[in-house]
Amino acid sequence: MNPHEVNTVRALLAEPQQAVIIPHKNPDGDAMGSCLGLYHFLTKLGHNARVVAPNDYPKFLKWMPGNNSVLIYEKQHTEAQALLDKATLVFTLDFNELGRVGPQMEAALKQVTAPMVMIDHHQAPASYAKVTYSDTSMSSTCEMVYRFIESIGSTSIIGEDIANCLYAGIVTDTGSFKFPSTSSDTHRIAAELIDKGARNAEIHNKIFDTNTANRLHLLGCALKNMVIREEMNTAYITLSQEELDMYQYKKGDTEGFVNYGLTLDGIKFAVIFIENREEGIIKISFRSVGEFSVNEFARNYFNGGGHKNAAGGRSERSMEETITYFESLLEKHKMELTS
Structure with missing residues (x-):
């Protein structure tokens, strides 16, 4: 954060606030870890804070x-809307464009008059917030929340609860510290969080080792469906609604499935x-290694x-039409994928 941003946030937090903290729709470990970590921090400072998630999230988080204490806007709309209506400060974490919360909550946020503070590490931030703390070099929004706490106060305030939440987000968004965005600073912050009470082994177990038989069978189905286009250095998986239903899909069950393609040589x-x-x-x-930007690919073709190496998108075509379109795009980007 630059000095102006730090001073602005300090001024906002100088008086008790009714703060609402919001992650993106379908929140992942980094979104929930950063929101809950910030929630505990603001509460320690004497503010009345609450996390409002657009919709539900996986059991393993x-x-x-x-x-x-988290409210789900989709399920607890009246109570959640009341919090937004009386909010004096709103934090938006792990997203940088209001459309990422879904249309219903986006409309509600556009009516909010309270100042907003964005903390996010994705590319191309929108300009809706009074304070925009954006850094695409950071491994995770949780790493940024640690830096945020460091900038506006002191990391001495971080106790076990904050440490566990922030460590969880860092470990998920770095792929257990294997993604290129993991820096030496990321490791140093993770070590600090462990020193402050983060139970690293327990966190790994709760996030990554809580499979059900149905999830493992769904993974088997996904791997069986994998199409490998060696001449394009590409692998893709499809999962139909029927296949999800067959294995009693629950939110979060497909987390990490996309990464299996990148374990293939080449x-x-x-x-x-x-x-x-x-x-x-x-x-x-979408996931990639090297210089191929899936962020640009997703923005250009799939809304x-x-x-750069991890992005998401959507298609309103059928599965068959979507795959046909995707295959045509591979041909268009063949030089980038094969060079």
């Missing part, structure tokens, strides 16, 4: 301290297409975006 570009019949879309996750 619900162990985080403070989870029981593959630079991995994609998963997941049908969501209720919303009438194909949800898409999405994210990071």
Whole structure:
């Protein structure tokens, strides 16, 4: 954060605030970890803070301290809207464009008169916030929240609850510290969080080692469906609504499936297409290694975006039409994918 941003936030927090903290729709570990970490921090400073998530999130994230206080806008609309109506300060975390909360909550946020503070590490931030703390070089929004706490106060205030939440977000968004965005500073912050009470082994177990038989069978189905285009250095997976239903899909069950394509020797570009019949879309996750920007690919063709090597998007075509379109795009980008 630059000095002006730091001074602005300090001024905002100089008086008790009714703060609402918001993650993106379908929040992941970084979104919930950063929101709950900030929630505990603001509460320690004497502010009345609450996390309002647009919709529900996976069970393997619900162990985080403070989870029981989270409101789900989709399910608890009246109570959540009342908090937004009386908010004096709003934090938006792990997203940088209001459309990422879904149309219903986006409309509500556009009516909010309270100043907003954005903390996010994705590319191309919008300009809706009074304070925009954006840094695409950071591994995660949780790493940024640590820096935020460091900038406006002191990390001495970080206790076990904050440490566990922030560590959880860092470990998920770095792929257990293997993604290129993981820096030496990321490791130093993770070490500091462990020193302050983060139970690293327990966190890994709760996030990554809580599979159900149905999830493992769904993974088997996904891997069986994988198409490998060696001549394009590309692998992609499809999962239909029927296949999801067959294995009693629950939110979060496909987390990480897209990364399996990148474990294949020579593959630079991995994609998963997941049908969501209720919303009438194909949800898409993109991953890459090297210089191929999936952020640009998702923005240009699939109404999405994210990071250079990890992004998301959507298609309103059928699965068959989406795959046909995607295959045509591979031909268009063949030189980038094969060079």
